[in-house]
Amino acid sequence: MKARINLPDSVASLQDLTALMLEVREYTKWFSHNAILQRVSKKRVTRPMPLSPSASMLLRDWENIQPITVRSLDELIDILNLYKNTAPTITITLAAPATNDIKHTLIGWCRTNIAPNIMVAFGFNATLLGGMVVHHGSRIFDWSFRRQILNGRERFGEVLRRV
Amino acid sequence: MGITFLQLFLLVNVFIIGALSATAIRHAWAHFRPQKPKAEKPVVQTVHLPPEVKERMLATAQADFKAVLEKSTAELQKNLQETTEDLNQELEKLGGAVIKSETERYQTMLEALRVQAETVITTAQTDIKDHQTDLKAKLDENVTAEKQRLIAQMDTKLGDAVSSFLTETLQHNVDLGAQTQYMLATLEEHKAELIKGIADES
Numbered sequence: 051m052k053a054r055i056n057l058p059d060s061v062a063s064l065q066d067l068t069a070l071m072l073e074v075r076e077y078t079k080w081f082s083h084n085a086i087l088q089r090v091s092k093k094r095v096t097r098p099m100p101l102s103p104s105a106s107m108l109l110r111d112w113e114n115i116q117p118i119t120v121r122s123l124d125e126l127i128d129i130l131n132l133y134k135n136t137a138p139t140i141t142i143t144l145a146a147p148a149t150n151d152i153k154h155t156l157i158g159w160c161r162t163n164i165a166p167n168i169m170v171a172f173g174f175n176a177t178l179l180g181g182m183v184v185h186h187g188s189r190i191f192d193w194s195f196r197r198q199i200l201n202g203r204e205r206f207g208e209v210l211r212r213v
Numbered sequence: 214m215g216i217t218f219l220q221l222f223l224l225v226n227v228f229i230i231g232a233l234s235a236t237a238i239r240h241a242w243a244h245f246r247p248q249k250p251k252a253e254k255p256v257v258q259t260v261h262l263p264p265e266v267k268e269r270m271l272a273t274a275q276a277d278f279k280a281v282l283e284k285s286t287a288e289l290q291k292n293l294q295e296t297t298e299d300l301n302q303e304l305e306k307l308g309g310a311v312i313k314s315e316t317e318r319y320q321t322m323l324e325a326l327r328v329q330a331e332t333v334i335t336t337a338q339t340d341i342k343d344h345q346t347d348l349k350a351k352l353d354e355n356v357t358a359e360k361q362r363l364i365a366q367m368d369t370k371l372g373d374a375v376s377s378f379l380t381e382t383l384q385h386n387v388d389l390g391a392q393t394q395y396m397l398a399t400l401e402e403h404k405a406e407l408i409k410g411i412a413d414e415s
Contacts, residue, residue: 138411144396146389155393159400164408179379180392181399184407187414191407193399199379203372 055111055129056166059154060104063171064139071130073105078123085120139169141185145178145194 061070080099087096101109108126109118116122142148142156157170175183180195262270400407 138414140411144389145392148389152389152393152396156396156400159397163400163404164411168411180395182396186407186411189410189414191403191410193403199375203375204368206368206372206375208368 054166055108055115055126056161057133058104058107059157059161060150061108062153062157062169064134064169066104067130067134067137067169070102070104070108071127071134073102074108074123074127074130077101077105077109078120078127081118081123082120133167137167137169138165138186139171140164141171141173143173143175143178143183143185145174145176145180147174148172 057067057070061067077099080096084096084098112118112122112126140160144152148156153170153172160168160170178194178196179199181193181198183194183197184191
């Protein structure tokens with residue numbers, strides 16, 4: 051289990067990863083069943099099950115690493131399970147619901163700069179006004195506009211006097 | 214024998230009583246009827262002087278008596294005058310000494326009182342000055358503290374007002390797309406801190 055694979059940016063949270071694992075398990079079942087059918091009769095092949103873009107991208111990346119077999123798919127599931135158990139998870143709270151572009155941008159930055167398998171969950175809180183609040187475990191990194199305004203309110207008198 | 218002795222004894226007693234009674238009666242008589250003493254008869258001058266001699270002797274005696282009386286009077290007056298002068302001098306000296314002593318004592322007392330009063334006044338003035346200085350310092354300190362407190366309170370109120378205004382105004386106008394670069398820059402700025410925090414938690 052030395053192979054490593056980068057998760058698609060669309061797989062951000064543990065829920066996404068769990069859903070992806072379920073999808074890969076279903077695909078593995080289908081692949082195994084289909085492989086048996088092909089061995090029995092080449093004409094009895096079932097239709098390939100529909101996959102989400104994330105799963106398709108993951109399988110394509112996995113196929114580039116090693117050929118798709120039942121065994122390699124089991125190995126992929128093990129890797130995903132390992133990610134699920136060990137991957138660090140952070141929560142980013144924004145001032146508005148994050149769009150997919152913003153999510154992909156932030157997840158890509160986190161997986162490039164922090165850890166390749168990091169899980170990122172998103173939330174929103176309108177009172178933040180802007181910026182972000184990052185939670186990890188018991189740590190909170192508050193880089194929101196609201197925090198900056200509150201921290202800078204003591205200097206408001208000084209600024210007002212300068213004006 | 215016994216009866217004879219008793220009779221003799223009684224007879225003696227009767228005799229004694231009789232003698233005592235007689236004495237008592239005589240004294241009582243003398244007490245209630247005292248006898249007037251007999252007037253002595255004047256001594257009869259046996260020497261007779263002629264009237265001229267008698268008059269001359271009387272005049273001489275009168276002159277002598279007068280001279281002695283005048284002399285005694287003059288001496289007495291002189292002595293009285295001297296005594297009066299001495300007494301006056303002594304009284305003057307005594308009075309002067311007493312007045313001098315009392316004056317000196319009075320002046321000393323006055324000087325002591327003056328010094329004491331000056332000391333008390335100086336101390337009181339110093340205390341008043343110190344107290345005024347303390348009060349002024351405390352007043353300045355309180356005024357400065359109150360001024361700073363009011364300024365800080367005003368700044369806090371203004372800061373709260375501006376913060377509330379910004380919060381109420383901007384929270385419905387958030388454009389995350391415009392903030393993407395800012396968020397990436399923030400992440401880059403705090404990259405080390407974030408990685409360290411995650412590593413510590415893991």
